[in-house]
Amino acid sequence: MKMTNDFAWYLSKFFTKYLPGEKNVSVNTITSYRDSFRIFLLFCEKIKGISPEKIRLSNFTRELVIEYLDWLENERKCSIITRNQRLSSIHGFLRYVQKESPDNLYEIQRILGISSKKAPKTIVPYLTENELKILFQQPDIKTRQGRRDLVLLILLYDSASRVQELTRLKVKNVRLSSPAVITLHGKGDKTRQVPILGKTKDLLKDYLEDHKKYNWGVALAEAPLFFNQRHQALSRWGVSYILNKHVRSARNDKNFKVDFPVTPHVIRHSKAMGMIKAGINLIYIRDFLGHSNVMTTEIYARADNEMKRKALEESYKELYNDEMPKWEDDENLMDWLQDLCKN
Numbered sequence: 001m002k003m004t005n006d007f008a009w010y011l012s013k014f015f016t017k018y019l020p021g022e023k024n025v026s027v028n029t030i031t032s033y034r035d036s037f038r039i040f041l042l043f044c045e046k047i048k049g050i051s052p053e054k055i056r057l058s059n060f061t062r063e064l065v066i067e068y069l070d071w072l073e074n075e076r077k078c079s080i081i082t083r084n085q086r087l088s089s090i091h092g093f094l095r096y097v098q099k100e101s102p103d104n105l106y107e108i109q110r111i112l113g114i115s116s117k118k119a120p121k122t123i124v125p126y127l128t129e130n131e132l133k134i135l136f137q138q139p140d141i142k143t144r145q146g147r148r149d150l151v152l153l154i155l156l157y158d159s160a161s162r163v164q165e166l167t168r169l170k171v172k173n174v175r176l177s178s179p180a181v182i183t184l185h186g187k188g189d190k191t192r193q194v195p196i197l198g199k200t201k202d203l204l205k206d207y208l209e210d211h212k213k214y215n216w217g218v219a220l221a222e223a224p225l226f227f228n229q230r231h232q233a234l235s236r237w238g239v240s241y242i243l244n245k246h247v248r249s250a251r252n253d254k255n256f257k258v259d260f261p262v263t264p265h266v267i268r269h270s271k272a273m274g275m276i277k278a279g280i281n282l283i284y285i286r287d288f289l290g291h292s293n294v295m296t297t298e299i300y301a302r303a304d305n306e307m308k309r310k311a312l313e314e315s316y317k318e319l320y321n322d323e324m325p326k327w328e329d330d331e332n333l334m335d336w337l338q339d340l341c342k343n
Helices: 006-022 027-046 062-074 080-100 105-112 129-136 144-158 163-167 198-214 236-250 264-277 282-289 294-318 330-339
Strands: 181-185 191-195
Touching: 006 027, 006 080, 006 330, 027 062, 027 080, 027 330, 062 080, 062 105, 080 105, 129 144, 129 236, 144 163, 144 198, 144 236, 144 264, 163 236, 163 264, 236 264, 264 282
Parallel strands: none
Antiparallel strands: 181 191
């Protein structure tokens, strides 16, 4: 007998069996898929009048998916990059479905034929060396919290870690004996070691000694390196809160000329751009950042070339005056997705 709730059934298997089992993807990847389908279900319910428990695979048509993608861009004001990510999530799910059930193969193939939209090239936002110095001067190192914030900010920069890599750091991942390194667990549970040099090593050593005196469990190997007042590992939002607090303070300095939001990933960009400017080989930068493909790393080299071009243009303009010519239980599907990645 044909299932009447085939969408919910396949979606639950996709999340509980296929992604973590067959694909062995990280929790962050599963969370991204989950968020994509929560938004898709919202679109179906609010815009198309189809409640989550009534959605069937037969509802999936090329026209519906294109309408959903246009809604993301035009109504929710999502970027083209976000639009493409949501499309990729749908493609991933439907590739799984077509292997499990050929019933809707024709329409699935039509949807898989929807191409990603070409996104305009974006400028890589980053902080200059002087702006970083101003930022690092903001934490009050007379307090334990201020010392923690300083170490967090400097390690975020010096290791070029992704925010989720930083939050997953444990005391056992820090080796201060020579050669000093930290072990980061990145995308797809890939592990890489990043060297700790100079003052960063000294700050980390002092930080660990400082907190042994005041906080239980910090000396334990399994304890989180950065934690909140409840002695729990800082969340991604906790790291962003700390960064934003000190960025707001830094904006009071007239030399902090930053007109864009400063996120943890901007700090990562800043380290990468610093390495590019220092003439470090792209292959080493790729490994340092944990990129799987050097083409991803090349965005920093292109950004540096773009800055050089603009500098040349500015110097060119200065030589001439302005007169020169210018060129599962499916009724609770939304709740199930909400709870899926909770710890």
